[in-house]
Amino acid sequence: xxxxxxxxxxxxxxxxxxxxxxxxxxLSIIGSFLVGLMVMxxxxxxxxxxxNIGYAYINCFRNIPFIVQVFFIFYGLPELGIFxxxxxxxxxxxxxxxxxxxxDVLRASVLQVxxxxxxxxxxxxxxRKLIYQKIVLPIALRNSIRPLGSIFINLILTTxxxxxxxxxxxxxxxxxxxxxxxRPFEVYFFLLLFYCVLTYILSFxxxxxxxxxxxxxxxxx
Amino acid sequence: xxxxxxxxxxxxxxxxxxxxxxxxxxxxxxxxxILGCLLGLARHYRVTIIGSxxxxxxxxxxxxxxxxxxxxxxxxxPIFLGIDMDARQAAxxxxxxNTAAFISVIVVSALASIDKGQIEAARVFGLSEWKIxxxxxxxxxxxxxxxxxxxxxxxQLQVTSLISVIGVMDITKVGQxxxxxxxQPFLVWPVIGITYFILSWVLSKAxxxxxxxxxxxxxxxxx
Numbered sequence: 001x002x003x004x005x006x007x008x009x010x011x012x013x014x015x016x017x018x019x020x021x022x023x024x025x026x027l028s029i030i031g032s033f034l035v036g037l038m039v040m041x042x043x044x045x046x047x048x049x050x051x052n053i054g055y056a057y058i059n060c061f062r063n064i065p066f067i068v069q070v071f072f073i074f075y076g077l078p079e080l081g082i083f084x085x086x087x088x089x090x091x092x093x094x095x096x097x098x099x100x101x102x103x104d105v106l107r108a109s110v111l112q113v114x115x116x117x118x119x120x121x122x123x124x125x126x127x128r129k130l131i132y133q134k135i136v137l138p139i140a141l142r143n144s145i146r147p148l149g150s151i152f153i154n155l156i157l158t159t160x161x162x163x164x165x166x167x168x169x170x171x172x173x174x175x176x177x178x179x180x181x182x183r184p185f186e187v188y189f190f191l192l193l194f195y196c197v198l199t200y201i202l203s204f205x206x207x208x209x210x211x212x213x214x215x216x217x218x219x220x221x
Numbered sequence: 222x223x224x225x226x227x228x229x230x231x232x233x234x235x236x237x238x239x240x241x242x243x244x245x246x247x248x249x250x251x252x253x254x255i256l257g258c259l260l261g262l263a264r265h266y267r268v269t270i271i272g273s274x275x276x277x278x279x280x281x282x283x284x285x286x287x288x289x290x291x292x293x294x295x296x297x298x299p300i301f302l303g304i305d306m307d308a309r310q311a312a313x314x315x316x317x318x319n320t321a322a323f324i325s326v327i328v329v330s331a332l333a334s335i336d337k338g339q340i341e342a343a344r345v346f347g348l349s350e351w352k353i354x355x356x357x358x359x360x361x362x363x364x365x366x367x368x369x370x371x372x373x374x375x376x377q378l379q380v381t382s383l384i385s386v387i388g389v390m391d392i393t394k395v396g397q398x399x400x401x402x403x404x405q406p407f408l409v410w411p412v413i414g415i416t417y418f419i420l421s422w423v424l425s426k427a428x429x430x431x432x433x434x435x436x437x438x439x440x441x442x443x444x
Contacts, residue, residue: 002301063375063421064414065382067393072410075400079407153284160286164386171289178296185297192285192293199284 017173031095036102043107061100074165086167105147109140149206238395249316257324265332282322295387312384331366371428375421
């Protein structure tokens with residue numbers, strides 16, 4: 001029997017879980033963006049060694065499953081004498097892992113900025129820092145809103161993996177509810193729908209932001 | 222007697238784990254490609270109900286975490302339908318569905334990229350719709366689709382690591398067991414990570430070879 005009333009009964013636990021998911025996601029989005037910026041600067045650096053390190057970072061963290069990285073941090077850090085809770089572990093692991101994806105997108109859009117624009121800025125005598133700050137980064141960020149948005153939506157879906165390191169976010173909460181009620185089908189079905197609705201709302205918001213930031217471009221329709 | 226050290230047998234366990242991971246990956250990819258092509262074709266030709274159902278399913282599967290899909294299939298479905306299912310079957314079913322969802326999107330966009338004029342010309346010559354699809358559209362669409370398909374394959378290989386959560390003895394699960402027995406995370410997890418890295422590297426190199434091979438006949442145009 002398909003019975004969604006139990007969801008209503010356990011709505012409180014779901015909301016608790018959602019709060020954790022939301023805060024972990026928000027912190028990791030900020031963290032991964034910062035990591036992405038740093039790695040991107042390493043990649044576009046004129047120093048061969050530094051740029052190689054940047055590319056190695058991207059390749060390494062994109063080709064190793066997130067769950068392995070989480071386990072490495074979760075079990076590895078206590079060996080080094082650093083004891084942190086699952087929450088911080090999650091934020092750290094997500095920032096490091098998703099940072100690689102962000103770096104790749106940012107690198108691509110920075111390299112796409114026209115050389116003439118940069119040459120013009122140089123001939124006006126702007127310093128390297130100013131060129132990046134006022135010209136290259138604004139253009140690159142505006143171009144990378146969509147790919148970054150889909151990376152961040154993926155990040156929110158990836159937070160569900162943190163339930164394996166005992167963090168009781170949305171999926172962790174659902175696991176407990178499913179075990180208590182013996183109704184896993186309803187619980188996980190509701191959870192899937194919830195994630196879908198959440199990502200739909202977010203992708204709608206991202207397309208609005210994209211439209212807003214690119215409003216001065218003439219569109220065909 | 223302490224059992225904390227590594228023994229040669231661990232290597233065999235790891236190899237078995239690689240075998241399980243690859244098996245689930247290959248089976249679910251094959252099923253996923255077939256299913257995804259069917260869903261994509263239904264969407265492309267706007268088959269009345271199946272087309273919209275296909276869109277709905279692929280959006281549903283693309284926008285939700287794989288781990289929850291695994292839980293739904295492994296814990297939820299057997300109770301709901303009253304059937305028996307072991308972890309590996311559940312993993313294969315889930316990953317097939319998930320792969321199919323992504324492939325259907327790639328198929329739709331690849332089919333849409335083919336010039337309408339060519340299809341009209343083929344119709345004028347009296348070719349059947351099936352001939353148009355297999356002889357004209359598919360060879361060109363494959364060229365467009367091959368790069369995203371290879372990317373998807375590398376991604377899905379990493380997604381297989383999630384099946385360890387429902388207890389399938391794949392590479393990650395082997396890592397977890399070794400980690401808990403020897404308590405040497407700095408040795409175990411890098412080895413597991415490098416294993417995945419090598420597998421995806423081989424996969425992407427194979428994909429690149431395939432791509433170059435498919436594009437070979439195009440090269441004379443550019444000379």
